[in-house]
Amino acid sequence: MAPGLSNWRKSSRSAIEGNCVEVAVAPEVVGVRDSKDRDGEVLVFPKHQWTDFVAALRRPR
Template sequence: MSKALRYNFRKSSYSGPRTENCVEVADLPGASAVRDSQRPEAGHIEFPSAQWAAFVVAVKQDAFSA
């Protein structure tokens, strides 16, 4: 069994029930794992907690809008 299967992934709260472009996130000790909800078999990427928290803050501040 792969390590990712033991992670408790949850769909983003910003993803609606009919939304196709979704990510799933799992909380890990000291990190977060992120994967594509439509292709979970493709694997995931992990970010240290500090990096993930900085990303979430930037998203909430709309730092990535054009």
């Protein structure tokens, strides 16, 4: 796991079944993991790439 990743957050819109991802933000990176497998693999993205990704999701179609 990348250093500094703690305080994992799950979306308030996640399903009751727990089918979602969690994110943790550090100064330079953002980590993403499966909420059902907290000890599993973590995807780590540079913070600017994560910001661009989220902005693209919010853009109207």
